[in-house]
Structures are given as structure tokens and as C-alpha cells.
Amino acid sequence: xxxxxxxxxxxxxxxxxxxxxxxxxxxxxxxxxxxxxxxxxxxxxxxxxxxxxxxxxxxxxxxxxxxxxxxxxxxxxxxxxxxxxxxxxxxxxxxxxxxxxxxxxxxxxxxxxxxxxxxxxxxxxxxxxxxxxxxxxxxxxxxxxxxxxxxxxxxxxxxxx
Amino acid sequence: xxxxxxxxxxxxxxxxxxxxxxxxxxxxxxxxxxxxxxxxxxxxxxxxxxxxxxxxxxxxxxxxxxxxxxxxxxxxxxxxxxxxxxxxxxxxxxxxxxxxxxxxxxxxxxxxx
Numbered sequence: 001x002x003x004x005x006x007x008x009x010x011x012x013x014x015x016x017x018x019x020x021x022x023x024x025x026x027x028x029x030x031x032x033x034x035x036x037x038x039x040x041x042x043x044x045x046x047x048x049x050x051x052x053x054x055x056x057x058x059x060x061x062x063x064x065x066x067x068x069x070x071x072x073x074x075x076x077x078x079x080x081x082x083x084x085x086x087x088x089x090x091x092x093x094x095x096x097x098x099x100x101x102x103x104x105x106x107x108x109x110x111x112x113x114x115x116x117x118x119x120x121x122x123x124x125x126x127x128x129x130x131x132x133x134x135x136x137x138x139x140x141x142x143x144x145x146x147x148x149x150x151x152x153x154x155x156x157x158x159x160x161x
Numbered sequence: 162x163x164x165x166x167x168x169x170x171x172x173x174x175x176x177x178x179x180x181x182x183x184x185x186x187x188x189x190x191x192x193x194x195x196x197x198x199x200x201x202x203x204x205x206x207x208x209x210x211x212x213x214x215x216x217x218x219x220x221x222x223x224x225x226x227x228x229x230x231x232x233x234x235x236x237x238x239x240x241x242x243x244x245x246x247x248x249x250x251x252x253x254x255x256x257x258x259x260x261x262x263x264x265x266x267x268x269x270x271x272x273x274x
Contacts, residue, residue, distance in 0.1 A: 031242050075257060094169065103166030110173055120256065125199020128252045128263050130180075137177050141170065 009047065009055050013062035016043035020067050032135050038112065038143050040067075041087070045105060045151040050160070053092055060084040079119045086115030101155075105148020110140035190247065190264035193228045195221060198259045207247055207264070218258045228262055230255065 020040035028035045040063055048056035064084045068077040090111035094104045113136040120129035195202040197216045205211060205223060212231070213221040219240070222231040227247035230240040233255050240255035246264050253262040 028239075031239075073257070079256075097165060098163075099165045099169060100163045102162045103169050106166070106173075107169060120254070123256070124196070124254065124259060124261050126196060126261055126263070128261060129254070131251050134177060134181055137173060141173060 005051065005055065008051060009058050009062075012043050012047045012051070012055075013059045013066075016040040016059055016063040017066050019043060020063060021071065024071070030135065030139060032132065032139075035136075035139065036143075038109065038147055039150075041105075041108060041112075041147045042151050042154065044084075044088070045091075045101075045108070045148060046154055048088075048091060048095075048104075049101065049151070049155055053088075053095075056091075057088055060088055075123070078123060079116050082115035082119035083112040084115075086118075087112035101152045102145055102148045105151065106141045106144035109142070109144020109147065110137050112144075113137060113140040190266055192265050193221075193223065193246070194263050194265055196261045196263070202260075215260055216258070219255055219260045221253075221262055228264070229253065230262070233258060233260075 017040070019042065023037060023039045026037070029037075044056050044060050044063070047059045061084070064077070064080040068074075068080045087108040090107040091104050094107040099107065114133070117129050117132055117136060120132075121127055191207055192204050193207055194204045195213065195215055202215060203213065205213060205228075207223060207226050207228065209223065210225070211223050213223070215221055218235075219233045220231040221228055227245040229245040230243065230253050233240050235255055235257035237257070240253055240260070243253045246253055246262065251264055255261070
């Protein structure tokens with residue numbers, strides 16, 4: 001990767017971290033464990049469409065590592081990582097299947113939560129975490145739609161990074 | 162948004178509905194199981210009001226046939242806000258302290274591990 005791309009990925013990653021930090025001050029809209037709007041994924045999606053899949057993966061990785069290791073704990077790392085990886089894999093696949101940005105975003109949102117529920121099941125050693133799918137998957141669709149809608153506006157009205 | 166998006170949404174919603182139907186919800190829970198780190202910590206009858214100190218980090222209270230997280234050393238206190246379980250609600254989870262509280266029926270249910 002040339003230095004220009006590295007710089008771009010760096011800037012977007014920093015933005016992802018900051019967005020996540022600001023978002024941590026919002027009160028949870030739905031009182032279910034771990035509910036967030038996932039606004040930092042706007043940065044990840046922006047990189048996804050403007051820079052490329054690999055670059056988006058890097059943005060996600062940087063965001064996950066810095067936010068969980070710096071601001072939270074080791075436990076948070078597993079959940080963030082599972083969520084981020086599942087979400088990006090889903091986005092890559094749905095993009096290949098030619099879904100629109102909104103569809104890709106919703107897939108990202110849903111699978112982010114699926115990944116986290118899986119992480120919870122592994123950490124807690126119980127399958128009772130699966131009950132949360134009833135709430136977290138539909139909300140994944142909504143938050144994913146919100147994130148991708150915002151990203152598509154950003155992409156449309158900004159010049160290159 | 163295109164047609165493929167809607168196909169995707171329908172598949173997801175169909176999956177959620179079938180998961181809801183497929184997951185057995187405990188009928189008439191009469192017991193509460195407390196797990197720490199995946200290991201069974203203890204089981205308590207919902208009909209006996211009691212206070213349970215879990216692992217020194219969380220306190221579970223059973224009152225009027227329902228259980229709830231009374232106190233916790235975790236930073237986010239989300240477990241306390243998860244409300245009461247008993248006839249309504251199936252589990253309360255404190256992720257930072259790795260504590261989970263689940264309802265079950267002592268005769269019917271084998272909480273799958």
C-alpha cells in the first residue's frame with residue numbers, strides 16, 4: 001500500500017475511534033445489553049466504498065483495537081472483534097451479491113450483532129444469549145440502515161478523502 | 162435500495178421468526194439458575210424470597226416469584242437495568258462479571274450448555 005493510501009486509512013481510522021468515543025456518551029436507546037447505534041461504522045463503510053475492502057478491514061481493526069484496549073477491557077475486545085469481523089464479512093458478501101449500500105449496511109448491522117451474540121455464548125458458556133437475537137437482529141437491520149444511509153450521503157457529497 | 166435488499170431483509174426476518182418458534186421458552190419457570198463463568202453457581206426456587214451473593218461481585222434478589230440483579234460491581238450496571246425475570250423474561254446477564262441468571266422449570270428444562 002502506498003503512503004497516500006496509508007495516510008487515508010489512518011485518517012479514517014482516527015475518525016472511527018473518535019466517533020465511537022463520542023457515541024459512548026449517548027444513553028442507550030434500547031435497554032438491552034450492548035446496544036449501540038454503531039456510528040463508527042460510518043467510517044468503516046466510507047472506507048469500504050471509497051478506498052476498498054482491505055482498507056475498510058484495517059479501519060475496523062484499528063477501531064476495535066484502540067477502543068477496546070484503550071478505553072475498555074479485554075472482554076470488550078472479543079465482542080468488538082467478533083462483531084467487526086462478522087459485519088465486514090457480511091458486507092463483502094452482500095456487496096458481491098450486488099445489494100445496494102443500504103442492503104450492505106443492514107447486513108453489516110445484523111451480522112455485527114450475530115457475531116457479538118456468538119461471542120457472548122462462547123464467553124458465558126451458555127446458549128441463553130441466543131434469546132437476544134429476537135431484539136438484536138431487527139435492530140441490526142435498523143441501525144445498519146441508518147449507518148449506510150448516512151454513509152451514502154457522505155459519499156455523494158464529499159470529494160475524495 | 163434494490164430488489165436484492167428486500168430479499169435479504171425477508172430472509173433475515175424469516176430466520177428470526179423461525180428462531181423464535183424453534184427456541185423453547187421455559188414453561189412455568191419455578192427455578193432460577195445462576196451461572197458464573199459458565200459453571201453452575203447455584204439454583205434457587207422462585208417461590209422463596211431470598212438474597213443471593215454471587216461470587217462476591219453481584220447480588221441477585223428473589224422477591225414475589227421474580228428474580229433481579231440487585232447490585233453489581235460492574236461499571237455499566239446494564240444487568241441491573243435488565244429488569245425482573247420469572248414468568249416474564251428469561252435471563253439477566255452481567256457480561257463484565259460473567260454472571261448469568263436464567264429461569265427454568267426444575268422438571269421440564271435442561272438448560273442447554
